[in-house]
Amino acid sequence: MMKMKLAATDGPARVTFEPGGVVFALAAEEFVTLQFDPSLASSVEINIWPNGISVWLPYPGQSDYVILDSDDHEVARLW
Template sequence: MTDIKLVAADGPARVTFEPGGTAFALDAEESVTLRLDPALAPAVEINMWSNGISVWLPYPGDGEAVCTVLDSDGQELARLW
């Protein structure tokens, strides 16, 4: 599995996973980790701005979970797809 860490480095931020719209509010310096199959990593698009991060994921192909979102302690927050 591949992990991509997303951090609210400059202050509070909202991390949104698209196309489903699952979102998490992070305080300054908080993070979430996107865990996914390495073959899917090249298809992930990450856009950042001053108070948010948008993560565009590949559309699911077979209905199974494409990725998992973990909190900073490694606990599962959401399973996407």
């Protein structure tokens, strides 16, 4: 499995996983990690704007995407 770290480096930020609309509010320096099949890496789309990160996941319903907190514990599973 591949892990991709998404961090709020410049202050509070929202991380939204689409197309499901799952949102995490992060304080400055907090992060979540997206764990997924590495064969899908080239199809994951990330958009960054002030105070936010949007992650578009390919093939909803056909692959597992796991969201981990900063302690590497599962906090959500997206299909």
